[in-house]
Amino acid sequence: MKTGLMVLCCIGLMLECVGGVSLDELQAEYAEKGHLEAYLMLTRGQGVGTAEIHCSEKILTPGCAVDWVEVVYAAPKGGIAPGGSVTLAVPPGPSQTTIQFDDSGKPAWLQVKAAVPVQVEKKNPAFEIQEACLARESNVKVILPEGLPGGSKLSFVWHDVVLDQHARRWNGDSWRFPVMVDHDGDGWAEHLPEMASLPKTAGPAKYLLVRAASMAVVGEPVRLTVSAFDEQWNPAQSFEGMVRFSREDGSTDGLPSPVKYSPVDQGSKTVFATFNDPGFHWVTVTGKNGMVNRSNPIEIFEHEPKQRLYWGDLHVHTEMSCDARVWAETTSTYAGSYNIGRYRYGLDFQANADHHGFEQGNYTPAEWEHMQRITNEANDPGEFVTVVANEYSHPHGDSNAYFRQGDVPFIKRGNYPGGLHKQLRSLGAVLIPHHVSQNMRPFHWDNYHPEMMSVCEIFSNHGRAEFLNNKPHYSKKKVPTVKGTTWVEQLLSGKQMGCIASSDDHRARPGTGGLAGVWSREGLTRDGVVGALLERNCYATTSDRAILYFDVKKGDHPVLSIRAAAGSLIEKVEIIKNGEVAHAAAPNALTAELSWTDPAAPSKCWYYVRLTLKAQAVCEENLVNKKQFVWSSPVWL
Known part of the structure; x- marks a missing residue:
């Protein structure tokens, strides 16, 4: 047993050695492929010059008003060549942080000060451009037609802004302003070695x-x-x-x-x-x-x-996912994420499933090796289990891979899905589709793999994917459920999949928007967790760690038994047969126990149980004051 607060080395944004390859060669390669974010990641720390930050507020707390914040860039000794540029990435936040240049009397006015001629533009981050998901013009690019002499300064002053609602999660979150510099005017910018940042402090306990x-x-x-x-x-x-x-x-x-x-x-x-x-x-x-x-x-x-129930979040993102670095108000280091899950939210197991794909600006093969070392160090069987995992995003749907072993090679994507599936199958992976039904990359079920896809993630921060038009759907997407993509529709088509829920959290809050409950006969181990997923010996919950027993006794008329206990009142217990509610009860208590005999003669069918729980004012934050749900995996006859 490992005791105390776990202190692990964090990856941070590690600088990869360019290894003798010139920047010109890298630019040619990534310009051809259009992988702008991969170039930025590989050349982190190659930017020249320095940046410092000043602020009107001495202490930054969530949601506080900031009169002004200034980032000052100082050019290196050799200066910036004519046509070069300095770009400031403004951190995300509420609507009052949407930068504007036109009206000094309105919030979020951004002013550029320089002693040389400048051209100022708003730009989308490189990740958004290459992935065609334009969300925020959050980069302020200052083009220098005549260059910037060595030692000269250029400042960005952002007026009247409101800080986001997030603060330090584990190991030093901050209000961060990355700076990228094109020093030679070739059109390619690189990150400075040090980021301009200010610490954020949480408010008083409530x-x-x-x-x-x-x-x-x-x-x-x-x-x-x-x-x-x-x-x-x-x-x-x-x-x-x-x-x-x-x-x-x-x-x-x-x-x-x-x-x-x-x-x-x-x-x-x-x-x-x-x-x-x-x-x-x-x-x-x-x-x-x-x-x-x-x-x-x-x-x-x-x-x-005979078996014990354990709770975990199998879908957590850290700063090793590019979209988290670009969009999230706060992120965690890879090691810090495990500390948060274990010591703040009391999880039994966790998987950091960061986006795989160097081209998207995620992690390199060397970083993947380091991520696995951290995962293995954090693994504490019997107390807290960590599972090696990653996410594969594709226009035809996203899925996460989970491995029993602690040494997994860096997967080459290959042809999708055949090439990817072949590699993952050879490693004995569990592959779980997620955000399967909302309009952002709904899962193409032609790519279903019956051996690896034993379960489906039916709830996350993306919303609920149980059945078509399920309400409440808890989704922010334009189309919460796309016809033909939900879990129940796939069960009706003949697929045999259990269910889990996970957070898909990008903001250093594992376990706050969906949990998987697994029944393990082997105790709290990697084999026990991954084995339960393969056997569909698991279930899903929005976040309430309800204990749910569901048993079906075969016979001339199947007898279904349910026993449950929850952290909030169980308002409704429903038995779903072949996609329709066959029986329901309303216990309105912390516990429920019932038995129901199906009056129909046995035939080819399947059943699962859904609990509806009373909303709670104090619970995992994404479900505060919202009805919660618990879903069993199905039983087939």
Whole structure:
């Protein structure tokens, strides 16, 4: 068992050695292929000159108003050649951060100051240009027709802006302003070695969140992870005060004594409880100023169960995904992401599934090796499991690959899907389609692989993909469900797929927008997690770590049994048969138990269970005040 806060070396934005290849050669290669972001990544740190940053505010907190922020670029000794340029990338944020040059009396006015002639343009980031997904003209390009003498300065002053709602997640998030310089006027710019940035600090604690291990035997210590968050659900790392624990009946039997938090705890603690009475239990935590939260259910057994339930997020992005670096208000390092999942949200397992594809400006083969080393170091069987994973994006749909092993070669894409599938199949991978039904790259089910695609990701931050026109869909896309692409439609077509949910988080918040529950007979190990996915011994939840048992006994009339416990009231239990609701109940309680006999004679059919849970004011942030759902994987007859 690894104890304490895990400290791992972080990748950051590592500078790849150009290895003797000239910039001219790189430019020729990437200009021909149109991979602008790959060029920027490979030449990180090759930009010349320096940048410094100044701000009207001494302390930056989420959502605060900033009178002005100034980034000052100083040219190198050799200066900038005529026709060269300096480009500032403005960080994302609310509408008040949409840059404009025309009206000094309106928010987000950006002013360029220089002692030489300049031409100022708004540009989309290179990633958006090459991927044809123009979202934000967030780059300010200053062209220097007469160049910029050595030592001369050029400043960008951004007035009257509002900071985004995000703050430090684990290891030093900041308000970042990348600067790219075309020093020789050849049309190609490179990032400076150091980014202009200012630290962001979370606000005072407003919420407590407690998440528990789901199962234990009598007398076995049960892990409780208790974290404090500010009003915008950033970790309240400066939280100080006492946190008290109680059971549903108000007693404190077997629970920790009140725990005192200090800034050294960074807003999170892991403590342990014990229970001597079998059954379902919940723990309530209470802090100052009315902070209170109830845990997910904990099931206690008299004897070791045949299998245990574990919770994880299998779809997390870090700064190694280019789209996160370009669009997210905050990201985490690769190692920091595992720390967040384990120590802030109390996950049992996690996979950092960053976008694969160097051409898109993601990671190189050398970085992939380093990412796997970090994943293996973070893997702590029995306590916290990490799974080597990556995401393959394609116009015909995206899917994530998961591996049992800790040493996976850098996959060459090959022909899609055949070439990719052949390589992944040889490695024993599980391949899970995701955001399958909304209008942004819906999955083309002609590319279904029955051996690897044992489950489908039916919920994430992209929305719900259960059935056509499902409501609420929780999607921000123009078309939340495209006909012929949802999970139920694929089940009706004869595919046998279980289900999971994952966050697809790009903002350093693993576990906050969908979770996978896996039943493992091998304990908390990589083999146990990946094996459960292959066997469809898993289920999906929007984020509530509800315990759900679903059993079907075959016979002249199948008997379906359901037993469940949740962190919020179970408003509805539904049995779905061949895509239609066959039976429903409304327990309106934290637990539910029912048995239903299908009056129809057995035939070729399948069933799954859907729970609808009451909305909660304090829960994982993306589901606050929203109804939650739990879906079992189907059972086929």
